[in-house]
Amino acid sequence: MSAALSLKEQLDQLVMLQEIDLKIGQVQAQLGAVPSGLKDLDAKLISLQKQFATRSARVLELEKSTGQLDAAIQINEDRLARTQQKTDAIANNRELQAATKEVDQLKKMNESLIQQKTSANQEIESLRAETQKLEAEVESVRTQRDSLQQSLQSQGEQIAQNLKELENDRAKYLKSVEKSTLLRYDRVRQSRGGVGVAPLIGGRCRACNIMFPPQMAVEITKGKELHSCPNCQRLIYVPQAAETPTT
Numbered sequence: 001m002s003a004a005l006s007l008k009e010q011l012d013q014l015v016m017l018q019e020i021d022l023k024i025g026q027v028q029a030q031l032g033a034v035p036s037g038l039k040d041l042d043a044k045l046i047s048l049q050k051q052f053a054t055r056s057a058r059v060l061e062l063e064k065s066t067g068q069l070d071a072a073i074q075i076n077e078d079r080l081a082r083t084q085q086k087t088d089a090i091a092n093n094r095e096l097q098a099a100t101k102e103v104d105q106l107k108k109m110n111e112s113l114i115q116q117k118t119s120a121n122q123e124i125e126s127l128r129a130e131t132q133k134l135e136a137e138v139e140s141v142r143t144q145r146d147s148l149q150q151s152l153q154s155q156g157e158q159i160a161q162n163l164k165e166l167e168n169d170r171a172k173y174l175k176s177v178e179k180s181t182l183l184r185y186d187r188v189r190q191s192r193g194g195v196g197v198a199p200l201i202g203g204r205c206r207a208c209n210i211m212f213p214p215q216m217a218v219e220i221t222k223g224k225e226l227h228s229c230p231n232c233q234r235l236i237y238v239p240q241a242a243e244t245p246t247t
């Protein structure tokens with residue numbers, strides 16, 4: 001198996017492995033990004049429900065206060081009727097003046113109570129319209145969330161399936177490359193943004209663009225031993241298109 005492969009063949013395998021590893025990286029990123037849309041909708045739902053609860057509580061409060069206003073208006077009207085009745089029977093000028101003043105005050109009080117009740121009712125009405133709208137919005141976000149969850153689930157299953165296939169592919173290449181080379185590859189890959197191999201192109205490392213000393217470029221092209229880029233440490237291979245040695 002592995003012993004049968006030349007260094008160049010092993011490097012070819014390593015390049016294929018690198019392609020798979022890059023795909024695996026992408027798929028893993030997809031997998032990580034999946035639930036974020038769901039989280040946004042969940043947060044939106046919570047915020048809408050909070051808004052709904054605040055308004056509903058305010059409606060209850062206002063309904064309680066209109067009940068109290070009704071009672072106050074009733075009491076005030078009764079007193080007004082009594083005072084007006086009393087006024088009719090008063091002969092004394094001073095008493096009449098005082099009673100008339102009281103009637104005026106009671107009327108003013110009545111107006112103010114009715115005004116308070118009207119504005120409370122207006123607020124209730126507009127809050128009800130808002131809660132209705134919020135209810136519809138909650139419903140629509142919930143539907144959106146459920147369908148997203150469903151599609152994410154099948155998407156997630158698909159991604160997991162892709163990942164499994166890629167891992168299987170990967171395992172095939174692992175057998176063909178020497179363990180020490182794989183270790184070097186993995187170490188560099190992990191510290192260098194997922195890329196552990198780089199082609200030699202025009203005497204340069206394609207990954208970090210450093211120019212190799214000419215003698216080193218020649219050695220690499222001969223393919224007798226494994227070379228790392230002195231700058232980025234990536235394992236250097238000669239791409240198939242450039243295999244004819246240049247001096």
Ligand SMILES: [Zn+2]
Nearest residue numbers: 205208229232
């Ligand atoms: Zn380099």
